[in-house]
């Protein structure tokens with residue numbers, strides 16, 4: 001059976017990327033995209049690119065970029081290449097101009113939608129209105145007739161290329177071979193393929209990941225209580241447990257194994273085993289996985305974490321000082337995550 005995981009040695013180096021927009025704190029569902037992209041690259045001795053898509057100047061914030069970088073580092077997702085999309089703006093403009101020169105795009109004078117009567121020079125893609133077919137590793141073959149997309153907008157003006165063009169140019173320049181991203185982008189892919197063909201870029205292999213839902217079967221979202229990764233770090237969860245648990249949302253190795261180290265995940269990961277239906281985040285499973293990883297730590301490592309999370313007034317109690325080791329081993333059996341020590345101290 002042909003399996004895309006069995007990439008022959010002669011194939012170009014696998015390059016994947018995680019391309020978050022730093023416009024807010026990212027939740028577990030978004031980090032799953034990063035994790036799958038990373039695991040796939042490492043499994044194939046490839047490269048993992050972190051591309052911060054910060055071209056929306058108003059909404060992009062340095063604090064969110066910092067949070068993403070810290071969170072990825074915390075769970076052990078080291079990138080091989082780091083880029084900020086805003087640094088490539090001159091290149092995006094050059095490609096836009098070239099597309100106009102070659103007739104793949106054109107300037108369209110259009111009245112501004114705000115009713116002000118101002119005429120804007122928008123750049124539109126000259127859609128050849130053809131069938132575009134691509135094979136998605138998770139969804140299978142997808143065919144779209146691009147006439148439905150019309151002459152879509154590439155840039156609001158000559159100096160501001162939009163998402164579709166920027167993403168295609170950057171993936172091309174960074175040598176991305178596999179685009180692993182959320183399902184919400186699947187409708188963008190035919191546009192991206194049209195742009196790739198117009199600029200002579202190869203089409204990467206796509207894998208669009210199904211949504212991550214909460215136990216209530218609703219889309220995981222910040223608004224509905226999904227927490228940022230940094231909240232879990234502050235709550236005393238172990239980085240390896242978070243990595244393990246998030247990797248198991250909508251993916252399984254085809255065996256009964258549920259506890260994985262970072263390296264075991266790399267060894268076991270295949271995109272073919274990502275399920276087609278939405279994955280579900282189960283907070284109870286997280287507590288179980290976290291407890292199991294906690295039990296696997298050495299006594300010294302456990303003690304460092306327990307002492308870090310134990311409220312000072314308890315640490316100073318004579319009983320605690322005398323029976324520290326005994327108390328530690330009892331606590332390790334009971335707690336799901338170290339932050340519970342604070343709650344126990346407050347309620348007790």
Ligand code: GLU
Pocket residue numbers: 019020021053167180181182185
């Ligand atoms: N920046 C996009 C997002 O945050 C991702 C683009 C892509 O993966 O192609 O949704």
